[in-house]
Amino acid sequence: MGTTLAEKLWANHLVKKGEGGAPDLIYIDLHMCHEVTSPQAFEGLRLAGRQVRRPDLTIATEDHNTPTLDIDLPIADATSRKQVDKLRENAKEFGIRIHSLGDADQGIVHVVGPQLGLTMPGMTVVCGDSHTSTHGAFGALAFGIGTSEVEHVLATQTLPLKPFKTMAINVNGTLPKGTTAKDIILAVIAKIGTGGGAGYVLEYRGDAIRSLSMEGRMTICNMSIEAGARAGLIAPDETTFEYVKGRPHAPEGEDWDEAVEFWRTLKTDDDAEFDTEVDLNAEDLEPFITWGTNPGQGLPLSASVPNPEDFADESDRIAAKNALEYMGLTPGTPFREIPVDTVFLGSCTNGRIEDLRAAAAILQGRKKAENIRLLVVPGSARVRLQAEREGLDKVFLDFGAEWRNAGCSMCLGMNPDQLKPQERSASTSNRNFEGRQGKGGRTHLVSPLVAAATAVRGTLSSPDDLEDAPAALV
């Protein structure tokens, strides 16, 4: 019997097979650090008198705490400043490359890795951050780890791990216009639930996935974790190679040829079996939004706020009731009639150049709705520069948006970008947990297209709701 891609990647990185119930020892090709989950790990090394085994396979960036305004001034919040300073100190002491605020390569860790060409097919990638699953879009085994594990990787460049189970998510058919990768993954999570992927690596397959750009694939793999999965991945193909080629760390010359030859072997064998399979028809999809307080509580935008009484399962019923109360929503209200206060375009899910382009195409020549505050936060400083070269910043500013510096920003509100209590947002990020974007804040997860259309109309909307919407989107 053949093997799945995830199993091949595992076998490729096996340093030592665990015996008698002991875990396998797996080699890690790339370890990314940010300021929030690394300080205790570095301190652990220091206390034990250990070194970082492979500083040349480690990289750090500042993202979670960093302000998106006034980045040339000292960080105002004392706790944030302390965490960022600590990362800088640690990077210096242990000889790790760091991209600090103000540097063109600073940005959200999951945007920076691929952008520098550090993320490639066939790798193992870890970071003390659950959305490390993003890098699986390249056909890499990429997953988040805890602080003790961060220390373990720093010291040994390996992790003791038990194998994951495998799940295929087959998405076939052509995506309808105005429907994006974000809608696919929100629909997948609504289908399998926030715990449906627990213990699994999800492999996304099918022609709807194949036809996505790398940005779209990253959006999908990014949110695998919201289905409870350890990781998500997509077999590499020409689209992947095209994206990697020419990036600063991409192999060159003969190395490139050798790499591509190997990368072409990275796919699940035809006769391989997954532990579980899930099918989804892309033709049936439409713009999706979340109405509740976990990413699994989602429905098509054309629907209405659900009635908790309609849920068959007792615990779903209670969860829905609590969620609607927190969200301040009444069952039966059409989603399209729900007014929004803040639109957040950004995060490691949808803060890449393609996302900004898609939104700008809709906002071009329009003005924001009165009630709306639109925050546009590029995923990295390079994304910002690229957008400025293309004149997207002008489009956003003319529309009435705020054009910010790069970082996690309102995705988790560790910096000053937060919702006020009861403020409602349409957000392109990945988590709508209670209080995530600010205490009492109410979040609807949406695609960049829905975010943009919502900013125009002031209520949750898709591009078809707009007069003269760009033809390519409707």
Added chain:
Amino acid sequence: MEKFTTHTGVGVPLRRSNVDTDQIIPAVYLKRITRTGFEDALFAAWRGDDSFVLNQPEYTHGSVLVAGPDFGTGSSREHAVWALKDYGFKVVLAPRFADIFRGNSGKQGLVTGVLSQENIELLWKLLEAEPGKEITVSLEDRTVTCGELTVPFEIDDYVRWRLMEGLDDIGLTLQDEDAITEFEATRANWRPKTLPAKTLPKEEIVAARPVQ
């Protein structure tokens, strides 16, 4: 991690059961960026009470905690173990521990010995009759000695071996260092390295300013 064979120190009788990790270290202390310096956070809520055992001068420098059943239940925070260790505890003895707490302790080199409830009671009486009395914990013999009293305790074989060898998870992995080095020698050349840094040209980033 230091090798642990035997330890002698002041025994502290903590006559409570179900000491959960929120009591060992309250959540407000989890925001810190350090791995050490949690000694002030240990049992923070109780430390304000003058009658609390650690506030008695004879017990202040204790290093062997003798607690009631179900020690370490609740949240999985590793900080609970750090706080005990930072305070100076080397050993916790109890009739029963929460699994995760025990696991975390093993990783961090804190010995958790399981004694019968009866023997815990005997130790409590001895320690209270003579505050500041020392206890000797021998991991080698799996015994606890307090004055004339010597009683056995239980600990997982694998954890005991690791503690006696002074091996944490990282230490254990480092025993396979040769295998890691060998594996590294087989990695293809084109696999990316972060150093020396390769990047696109340097560019100025303009700071966004608040909109009025």
